[in-house]
Amino acid sequence: MSKILIFVFLLLIMNINVYGKEVVIEIYKKKFTPAQITIAAGDTVIWKNIEKRQYHNVWFKQLFIEEPDYLFPDESYPLVFNELGEFTYECGPHPKMKGLVIVQKK
Numbered sequence: 001m002s003k004i005l006i007f008v009f010l011l012l013i014m015n016i017n018v019y020g021k022e023v024v025i026e027i028y029k030k031k032f033t034p035a036q037i038t039i040a041a042g043d044t045v046i047w048k049n050i051e052k053r054q055y056h057n058v059w060f061k062q063l064f065i066e067e068p069d070y071l072f073p074d075e076s077y078p079l080v081f082n083e084l085g086e087f088t089y090e091c092g093p094h095p096k097m098k099g100l101v102i103v104q105k106k
């Protein structure tokens with residue numbers, strides 16, 4: 001392995017440590033799956049709409065007063081969680097769709 005490759009590899013490892021993990025939540029058939037996740041502070045949650053036609057969004061009403069833009073099929077919505085706590089969210093157009101993100105210490 002060349003020195004440049006080793007350097008790039010080290011950078012990648014450092015990035016993972018600095019920015020945390022990425023966790024994917026799929027939106028399908030009007031459900032968030034998994035509906036509840038536990039992550040570490042600094043992790044990124046990425047919601048992916050894998051419906052054929054239906055749009056949704058991911059609305060943390062307690063954190064953001066304004067409703068976010070709709071998420072159309074094949075679009076994703078990443079959020080980094082740096083604060084500890086339990087954060088509930090729902091889908092604006094479908095308030096019965098609910099989810100919970102629990103953020104714990106690293």
Ligand SMILES: [Cu+2]
Nearest residue numbers: 056057091094
């Ligand atoms: Cu929805």
